[in-house]
Amino acid sequence: MISVKNRLKAVYNDYTKFIKAIDKLSGFVDLDIEVFSPMPLHEVFELLPQKPSGVRWFTFSGAILGIIIGFAFPIYTVLDWPLITGGKPLVTVQAFIIIAFELMILFGAGFTLLGLLFHAKLPRQSLANYDPKFSENSFGMIIKADDDELEKLRPIFSEADDVVVDTVEVDV
Amino acid sequence: MKENNALVKNIRIITGALIVAGIVFVVLGARSNEPSRMWQIYLVNFLLWTGVAQAGAIFSAVLEITNARWGSRMRSVAESLVSFLPVSIVLLLIMIIGSPHIFPWISKVEIPAAKQIYLNLPFLYGRNLLGMGLLTFLSIVFINKRRSADTGLIERPRKFAVVLLILYAVIYTFVAFDFIMSLSPHWYSTIMGMHFFTACFYTGLSVILMSAVFGRWHLFPADFMRDKDFHDLGKLLFGFAIFWMSLVWSQFLVIWYGNMPEETEFLHLRFYEHPWQTMTWSFIILGFFVPLIILLNKKGKTNQIVSSIVATLILLGSFVHLYVLVVPSITPHHLYIGIQEFAVSLGFIGLFILSHDVGLKYWPIPD
Known part of the structure; x- marks a missing residue:
């Protein structure tokens, strides 16, 4: 079944603000979140609960x-x-x-x-969620959420340098 | 410090009782009609616990030269095992009395004159006392240096650790040749030294794990040990299970394929003849298959009840392993299991736990 969800892309140029946002997000369970960074961030691994890799x-x-x-x-x-x-x-x-x-x-x-x-879905043809900035000087995250969730999450990104919201079709 | 339980409070009394029982049975056994029955179990226990105690220092030295930080809390536990080493030198001196009942080349088996230059009692005990004394001394100096280096007073003793590791490999090769291989004087194997000191280190890791689990429950400050430490040690134990088995297998496969009479005799006795066949398979299962299957899982490594049970089984497996290496050479047709074997082994366990306890006082766990 395919449903339409909101897709929120938040871009940070500042590392500490980025980690602060992640820290707040770690309170939410069952969040569809994808994090991008030009370098490995150990704090993120610790803050976000991860499913064991398949x-x-x-x-x-x-x-x-x-x-x-x-x-x-x-x-x-x-x-x-x-x-x-x-x-x-x-x-x-x-x-x-x-x-x-x-x-x-x-x-x-x-x-x-x-x-x-x-x-890792490699090699892939289309990089739907990816932004070239994430390999340069920015940290970013992409969250897929429905309307209610999005309203609750919105205040967390007040310090982000760029926030884009659009809709995307998701397999449920 | 945590609330001490009855076992911890009375540890001196319990270990004291075990040691007294052990001494009584050592004396009774040495004066009985079959003194080799007692001395062979004495030798097995001596090799097992000396190897475990030495592994404590070696574990610390390995962490030193690899610059590893994951085991900084584990190594404090490991180092306190070393306090058994001075005791083991006394035990080696006591073994001189039993030599005629242990080494068949003294009277039972004739050996060529060339071998007599190497295999004679004064030289054998001379080199082993010198080697073990040197290792004991260096291990203690190393641990003291390592501990002062932690406070920043002196440089890290990395070169010292390298020397210690090389000497460990060399001296334990001699120990294996003299106390295991020379028991079947016509058999020889070049891998025996490596086989023995790897087995010692592997057993040592399992004892470190058991000690750390017990300490975490009853002795150490509440947040001293972490789950991650046990996960790491579990991985190392898993790796060494495979490495140790690969050495056993390298030994087996070459002799089995070559099928030379002078080599195969040793192996045939242990792998194909009753009752040693059962014991050989039981140490392979306890020391290899059990840790391989249980420690493969992450929960098996992080759950301390499970991993300490696995470590106990590995220790038991190592005991059986040394037993199978030593005893069939001395009494090939009799498997003695009786109160005497249990009492002597418990005596060694008591002595080991007591010196471990003293070691924890001398090299305390940092707060």
């Missing part, structure tokens, strides 16, 4: 997949072309553990990268 599930499933392939692939190859080495049985789980371990790391790391790209 990337870790990519890492986990990649690692499990790596273990499965790490065992399946050597077992398939030794059975398909049997060569007895050093008098050992063909399917030597002891030795294949090493291959499974290495592939666990390889696939885990690879899937982590994929998960990162997926969750």
Whole structure:
């Protein structure tokens, strides 16, 4: 279902004012907020509650997949072309553990990268919310809210250098 | 300081009772018909607790040279473990009495003349007493220096920490060769030293965690330890579970593939023969699979009840691990489990907790 929501973009040139606004916003729960900054800000990570990243599930499933392939692939190859080495049985789980371990790391790391790209929606064609200023000298945030919420939030941005409100279609 | 509970108030009495029980059973065991039964459990406990105590200083030295700040509160706990080291030198001296019942190369197994230059009692105890004495001395000096550096009086002892770490690796390699490998005089393994000191450090981390959890509940100022500290230590413990297992596996795989008679004997006894097979698998499960699965989860690392239970299991796993390394070489066909083994082990635990308690008085937790 698609509904129309207000989109508020606030731009700050001053770091302390920006953090002050974030601090006030952290009182609200369930806020659809996106923060932009030209540098990593540890205060923001501490102030805004974050959901645990979904990337870790990519890492986990990649690692499990790596273990499965790490065992399946050597077992398939030794059975398909049997060569007895050093008098050992063909399917030597002891030795294949090493291959499974290495592939666990390889696939885990690879899937982590994929998960990162997926969750950051990269590479993307349109940068709808982005403003080039956020990579230069400004801090900014974008909040999607309905009318009632917006009225409550409005006073917080009194110190912002620029506030733009428009509407956007949101998937609910 | 928090409201002290009964356990903390009576710690001296409890540990004293454990030590007395331990001493009684050490004396009884040494004078019994099977003295090697007592001395082998004595050796296992000696290696375990000395390694744990040394790991306290090594943990602090590692944080010093990596310039890490995450463990600044954990290291205060770790350093107080070092107070067991002087005690362990006395325990090493006591072990001289039991040597004929421990080392098979004294009378039971014939060794070539070339090996006798290295494997003889005066040289063995001489080098180990010198090495352990040096490490004990340097660890104590390092901790004192580190603590004065925190107040800004002197420079940070970073070079000192590097020396301590290198000596740790070298001296503990000798300890592993002399007290574990020489028990099967015809078997040799170059990775044994690294295997042993990594296991010591890993066990040390688990004891630091247990001590920190207990201290947080009963001893330390209320806001001294934070959840984040336990999360970090849990990560380190998780990493070392994998690293330690990879060393065990490197050892196993090479010998298993090569299948040389002189090497395989040691491994066959432990991996394929009753009753050692069960014990080998139990230390792999306790020391590797349990921490791997439970500490993988963030809640497993931050919840102190869960992580201290995991740490206890790791300590138990490490005990079984050392037991499997030492005991099958001395008595290959008998697994002795009785009141004597428990009493001697409890005596060591009591001695360790008592010296840890003294260590906390000598190197107090900063307020």
